[in-house]
Amino acid sequence: MDKIEHIGIAVKDLEKSNQLFAALFGEKHYKTEEVLSEGVKTSFFKTGPNKIELLQATNAESPIAKFIDKKGEGIHHIAFAVNDIVSEIKRLKNEGFIILNETPKKGADNKLVAFLHPKSTNGVLIELCQEIN
Numbered sequence: 001m002d003k004i005e006h007i008g009i010a011v012k013d014l015e016k017s018n019q020l021f022a023a024l025f026g027e028k029h030y031k032t033e034e035v036l037s038e039g040v041k042t043s044f045f046k047t048g049p050n051k052i053e054l055l056q057a058t059n060a061e062s063p064i065a066k067f068i069d070k071k072g073e074g075i076h077h078i079a080f081a082v083n084d085i086v087s088e089i090k091r092l093k094n095e096g097f098i099i100l101n102e103t104p105k106k107g108a109d110n111k112l113v114a115f116l117h118p119k120s121t122n123g124v125l126i127e128l129c130q131e132i133n
């Protein structure tokens, strides 16, 4: 596993949070993207070498809607960059981690992604992501 690629934060109102985080970082988000398969609208901020992803649900079935219902707004996941997501999924599965999607899917920001169930990672939702070339 490589560096932290980004940290995902669940928000109720992306417009408002875009303004709030722009004020916090002193810089606007550099992109927004809707991921239909996940039922989310996302925006991305750069802070030095780091990235922050804001996620807002676009429907009630979205994992983000369910997360906010249960826990409220806040840190939703930590994403790690990997070079070979398929072999990393295999390795982690052999280690006993629960993989939510064993077949990587297309996520935001031109990435193939897979998630580890928080119950196998001390309550932290982990995202693996591999840049699509």
Ligand code: ZN
Residues within 6 Å of the ligand: 006, 007, 008, 053, 077, 079, 127
């Ligand atoms: Zn993410």
